[in-house]
């Protein structure tokens with residue numbers, strides 16, 4: 021199923037509750053929350069109290085993308101704060117299996133994210149335990165970067181492996197540079213969950229922007 025996930029990294033943080041609700045009204049499927057620790061990536065964004073406040077103010081599915089070095093310590097805390105799904109980087113300092121177990125023990129969904137230089141095969145040992153794989157289509161850390169079209173073969177490899185394993189409903193998410201010009205390529209390659217920050221929050225009419233993204237994805241088939 022095709023899902024549109026606005027990234028609040030590009031929203032007006034002084035009006036966070038309204039910005040999330042406006043995307044709900046615009047027809048977005050989930051909300052993507054970028055957490056950066058200034059260590060795993062060279063930027064700092066937001067943390068636990070923001071996720072806890074968001075949880076109180078919306079029933080939207082909260083997809084929390086942890087760009088942090090220690091997801092084993094903090095992943096479960098984001099789960100407790102109200103994340104519906106916690107996505108951590110396989111390149112972090114934490115052992116992936118321990119993070120998966122810790123998030124699942126909280127009753128939450130779990131995903132693994134791959135930086136552009138990380139091979140698709142790195143995630144294969146964990147696929148059957150995951151709800152989602154996130155393929156970064158920019159170097160993580162900042163919104164508004166250019167989509168890396170050379171990530172499309174990685175999407176194809178992961179989708180093919182999921183099919184081989186019978187994981188037919190696996191969500192494969194792309195994050196970075198997704199807009200009306202790039203979404204079709206990612207969709208054709210096997211992605212079905214599309215994070216978009218600047219391409220949605222940068223537009224005056226959120227409903228039009230969400231609808232257009234969906235239409236441009238579908239134009240791929």
Ligand SMILES: O=C(CO)[C@@H](O)[C@H](O)COP(=O)(O)O
Nearest residue numbers: 160161163164196197217218
């Ligand atoms: O994780 C990240 C950046 O590291 C993202 O979720 C960005 O927020 C996407 O922003 P755009 O590329 O869509 O502007």
Ligand SMILES: [Fe+2]
Nearest residue numbers: 054085195215
């Ligand atoms: Fe993200």
